[in-house]
Amino acid sequence: MKKSIKFLSILCSLVMLFSVAACSTNNGDSTGTGGSGSGFKYKGLNIMDNLGSTTGTVSFHVGGGQVELQLWDKLIAGFEKQNPGIKVEKVTINDMDVLYTQLLSGTAPDVIQMESPDFGSWAKAGALQSVQPLVERDNFDTSDYWPQLIKMYSFDTQAGVRGGGDLFALPKDMGVNGIFVNRKLVNAAKERGDLTEEEYKLVTDQVNPMTYEQYLNVAKKLTILDPNNSEYNIYGTNRVYWESYVWSAGDDILTEDYQLNTESEVLKEVFEYSKAMVTEGSEDYCAPYTPASSASSQDEMSMFMTDRIAMYWSGRWLVPNYDAANMDYYCIPMPVVVKEDGTKGESVGWFYNIVYGVSRNCKNGEMAWKLIQYLTSLEGYRIMNELNYNVPGRMSLITEEAFANPQTNGSVLDEASANVFFNMAKTARINNAARLTSSNWIETFESKLSLYFTGEIASYEALMTSVSKQVNAAIKKSDPQLFVN
Amino acid sequence: MKGSSIKKKDYLAGYLFIAPPIIGFMLFSLIPIVFSLVLSFSEYDFFTGEINLIGFEGYARAIEDELFFKSLGNICIALGGVLLQIAVMLGVALLLTAKVKGVTFFRALFFIPSLCSSVAVTLVWKWVYNYDFGILNGLLTSLGLDKVGWLIDTKVAMISMIIQGIWMGIGGGMVMYIAGLKNAPRQYYEAAEIDGANAFQRFFHITLPCVSPTTFYILVTTIIGTVSDFARYKLMNNGGPDYSTLTPVLYIYQTAFTSQYGYDYTYATAMSWLTGLFIIVLVAATFISSKRWVHYSV
Numbered sequence: 001m002k003k004s005i006k007f008l009s010i011l012c013s014l015v016m017l018f019s020v021a022a023c024s025t026n027n028g029d030s031t032g033t034g035g036s037g038s039g040f041k042y043k044g045l046n047i048m049d050n051l052g053s054t055t056g057t058v059s060f061h062v063g064g065g066q067v068e069l070q071l072w073d074k075l076i077a078g079f080e081k082q083n084p085g086i087k088v089e090k091v092t093i094n095d096m097d098v099l100y101t102q103l104l105s106g107t108a109p110d111v112i113q114m115e116s117p118d119f120g121s122w123a124k125a126g127a128l129q130s131v132q133p134l135v136e137r138d139n140f141d142t143s144d145y146w147p148q149l150i151k152m153y154s155f156d157t158q159a160g161v162r163g164g165g166d167l168f169a170l171p172k173d174m175g176v177n178g179i180f181v182n183r184k185l186v187n188a189a190k191e192r193g194d195l196t197e198e199e200y201k202l203v204t205d206q207v208n209p210m211t212y213e214q215y216l217n218v219a220k221k222l223t224i225l226d227p228n229n230s231e232y233n234i235y236g237t238n239r240v241y242w243e244s245y246v247w248s249a250g251d252d253i254l255t256e257d258y259q260l261n262t263e264s265e266v267l268k269e270v271f272e273y274s275k276a277m278v279t280e281g282s283e284d285y286c287a288p289y290t291p292a293s294s295a296s297s298q299d300e301m302s303m304f305m306t307d308r309i310a311m312y313w314s315g316r317w318l319v320p321n322y323d324a325a326n327m328d329y330y331c332i333p334m335p336v337v338v339k340e341d342g343t344k345g346e347s348v349g350w351f352y353n354i355v356y357g358v359s360r361n362c363k364n365g366e367m368a369w370k371l372i373q374y375l376t377s378l379e380g381y382r383i384m385n386e387l388n389y390n391v392p393g394r395m396s397l398i399t400e401e402a403f404a405n406p407q408t409n410g411s412v413l414d415e416a417s418a419n420v421f422f423n424m425a426k427t428a429r430i431n432n433a434a435r436l437t438s439s440n441w442i443e444t445f446e447s448k449l450s451l452y453f454t455g456e457i458a459s460y461e462a463l464m465t466s467v468s469k470q471v472n473a474a475i476k477k478s479d480p481q482l483f484v485n
Numbered sequence: 486m487k488g489s490s491i492k493k494k495d496y497l498a499g500y501l502f503i504a505p506p507i508i509g510f511m512l513f514s515l516i517p518i519v520f521s522l523v524l525s526f527s528e529y530d531f532f533t534g535e536i537n538l539i540g541f542e543g544y545a546r547a548i549e550d551e552l553f554f555k556s557l558g559n560i561c562i563a564l565g566g567v568l569l570q571i572a573v574m575l576g577v578a579l580l581l582t583a584k585v586k587g588v589t590f591f592r593a594l595f596f597i598p599s600l601c602s603s604v605a606v607t608l609v610w611k612w613v614y615n616y617d618f619g620i621l622n623g624l625l626t627s628l629g630l631d632k633v634g635w636l637i638d639t640k641v642a643m644i645s646m647i648i649q650g651i652w653m654g655i656g657g658g659m660v661m662y663i664a665g666l667k668n669a670p671r672q673y674y675e676a677a678e679i680d681g682a683n684a685f686q687r688f689f690h691i692t693l694p695c696v697s698p699t700t701f702y703i704l705v706t707t708i709i710g711t712v713s714d715f716a717r718y719k720l721m722n723n724g725g726p727d728y729s730t731l732t733p734v735l736y737i738y739q740t741a742f743t744s745q746y747g748y749d750y751t752y753a754t755a756m757s758w759l760t761g762l763f764i765i766v767l768v769a770a771t772f773i774s775s776k777r778w779v780h781y782s783v
Contacts, residue, residue: 043533097742104531104750117744125748126532233617280632288617289637299615308618360532438747447727454637454726478747 040160040481044126047358048133051365055085058367059109063094067320068387075383079374086367103127103359110362111371113172116152116352116434120162123155124437129358130157132166134369142167144394145376146174152430153355160481162437169355170376171393173384176424177241177315177349178417183328185222185234185310194221203311206416209333209347212245212273215311216284219277222310223286236286237311238300239278239453241334241349243432245270248345249337253432253445258482260445260471262464266337271460275453289453315352316421317390323411331417333424351428353390388413391425398422438478441471525754543755553756556733557763559643560712563732564767566647567707571700574655578662579692592663599656607720610649611636614721636722639729646721646730650711658703665699666692694780701779705771712764733760 062072069092076088091109093099096118102108103122114122122128132154135142142150149171156165186203189195195203195218202210203218210218219236226232246253251266261267276284288309290299304312305325313334322329337345356372358365374380381392385402388411397403406413433439448467451457457466476483525544528537547553581592598606613620614635622632635645673691682690693700715734718724724731724739733756740746741753 043530100742100748121744121747235617290616299611303618433744439745440747443745447725450637450726451639454634454639456639456727 039484040158042126042157042160044123044157045129045360046133047129047131047362047365047369050129050363052363052367054366056364056367057087057089058111058364058371059089059091060371061091061093061099061109061112063092063113071384071387074386075375075380078379078383079371082374083367083370086370088371100127103361106361108359108361110359110364110368111375112357112359113354114169114357115354116431117439119153119169119355119357120155120434120437122357123162123168124160127360128168129360129362129365130155130166130168131170131358131369131372132168134365135167140373142170144396145171146393146395146425146428148351148428148430149174149353149355149393152434153357159484161479169357170372172354172356172375173317173390174351174393174425174428175315175317175353175390176351176421176428177244177313177334178331178420178424179334180304180312180314180318180322180329180331182304182307182310182312183330185307189222189310203332204330206330206332206420210335211338211344212240212248212335213338215240215335216273216277216286219286219311220284225285233308235288235303235309237277238304238309238313239274239287239290240270241313242267242270242274243429244334244347244349245273245337247348247429248335249339250345254475258436258475258479260464260468262468268460271449271452271463278453279455319388319406319411319413323388323413327412329412329417330414331420333420346427347424348427348429349424350431351425352431352434353393385409391421436475436479436482438474440478441474444470444474521754521757524751525758528751531750543752544759546752547756547759550756552728552731552736553733553759555728556731556736559728559730560732562643563647563650563711563714564708566650567704567711569647570651570654570707571658571703573651574658574703575662575696575700577655578659578666581659582663582666592659595659596656598653601653603653603716604720606653607649607717610652611721614645637726639727642722642726642729646717649717649721650714653717654707654710658707661699661703662696665696669695697779698781701771701775705768708767708771709764712760712767733763 060072060076062069064072072090076090079088080086089109093102093109096115099108099112099114100118100122103112104127112128134140150167151163153162153169153171154165154167155162158165181203186195186200190200199218199221202214203222215237222234222236224232224234243253246264246266249266249269251261251264253261253264253267255261273284276282277287278289279285288300288303300309300312301314301318301321303309304314305322305327311332333347334349336347339345356375358368358372362368376393378394378397381394381397382400382402385392385397386409388406388409392398392403402408404418405415406418407415432442435442445467448457448463448470452460452463457463526538526540528539529535577595581588581595612618616622616632616634616637619635621635625632634641636642669692673695674687677687677691712732713734714732715738718730718732718735719738722730724735737753737756737760740749740756742748746752
């Protein structure tokens, strides 16, 4: 007992010590001040100070399964052949949290791969070194990369916001979405007479997108529900990406001054449209309800692959999974909104991809830059394309046979389907989760949206009222620089 | 003089023997614990090494953080399930100490879930709970009942987690209870029977006190296990729907290691210490209360 009291006394003393120290050292200015008056002080390093030698060893972060790891070996061999004085040390890391811990401890590989949502917070924290000085020194031409990617992997070190300023990373790929259609289910529906000739034409048209109204109608026709035995249920679609609908209508979830767009009629329209699709007993019921999360998307993918969902909204990067399962599928573009004036909006989805960047602790900037250039070169993308994984990061490649027709690489994805994704890449916008420094604002929104879909929040108005304060606060907290005049 | 030298050598040998675990503990537990305590009172920039001591700001933020409180509330619900879990363990152990044919087979059957990886088991349960194609809803609809949103209804999701937790956790406790029940002195039961005590009276006045040390051990370890449970919550629903299965440990992970909360390490350490304190309070309360209900010399 006496010992416990002694321990508690020591603990309390320590706590007091820190409190007193806090009073003496905390000046209340944790972010520092920048020259632009944004309250942001960039603490990153200048890669020109860390160029190091042009020969030697450069470490490279790789990840993925066995097949992907073999491709990295192939890429590294290609790079080493072109650069005989450089050896690449492969460092396998599959978790972003592990990578970030390495960045914090200064032990990360020289060249790292990161996912879209991580880029913003990592660039802002100074965990990466910008390649902009090298782009300028070498007159490196970035015009062949998808322009959205170049924009979104740039970070303004003065203003402290992403989407402009210095280039920090180059893309491994362009991860876009489309609608995968289970050919077996569609053909069966036609044979049963559930789909008319006209509807069949719509669902097999890989060039002209359906309108959302037509899409709903087709999805309903493809749906078979047995109230007494859900084992035999087939859904026409999974839940549509509401972002696509909103963007197609020319609107957005955020206003221009980064507030939740509570006045948007389009948002109301799409949420009501989506809710009707997932609500049992509704006239438009044709999609299973799964909350928006990675865990749920795996459930949906399993349902699509086991003939339980006919039209599946998902990413181009899932093609190897469908190929491995010997699925018979094709792809169609996302639907379009018919606006009030009768014109059609564009077919638009989002992108989510992986990019190559230089870690803060890299002292081999020159070699790292060479490696990134090679990985994102035409040759680099050609080697990577053996996986049939994604749309390449460079636009000029999409006309090459191996990219235009993935069947030459052994994929089920036909030429017309591949073209669907090229077209989707042209209009794709960054995923909401990666749009700002942190994804908390959209996670908060999706969380409440799930209650609207399950009926726990009764109306659109109640949804917006319940969530707007939290969403706006989350944006302000993660990106206060956006609100500086 | 000689004796003293031998004594010193003995001490030295002793210290050398205990050095590996002590050094390991210092390196991998004590130093990180102290460092995390320092972090919790500061804003630390790992890249520049700048440390800005902020006192209790992180703790004050946690106390004002609705999500952190929600996660604590959720774990309290999960802790409610601990009592149910212990009751089920004891119930199963009682059944499996009966002299019936095939009892060994049933013991093995109940123990198997405890041996399985929680990741694998959780992935299976995700499908058991699936709204559209899950076996549970299939059963309900075949009985003419409505489907339940096991993982999509905020009012049900935590209950689903508790059910799965009970299923997974029965085995270990059951084995300990079986051992405890076998050690219960037979003469007490014989005397009680002679005195005319019925089965309920024998259970409450003999069995429960006899296994109370086992119950105490299981209670403490299950409380700690429940609060620090991570993999199941991460995999099953990642804290959803609408944070109804968000636990403190999951929230700490999301804060420190994901872009959702901007990799906020220092705030995560403050929440970790509060969660640690929460566990200490619970365990201390259990220890204090144990004087009333744990009987070591029945």
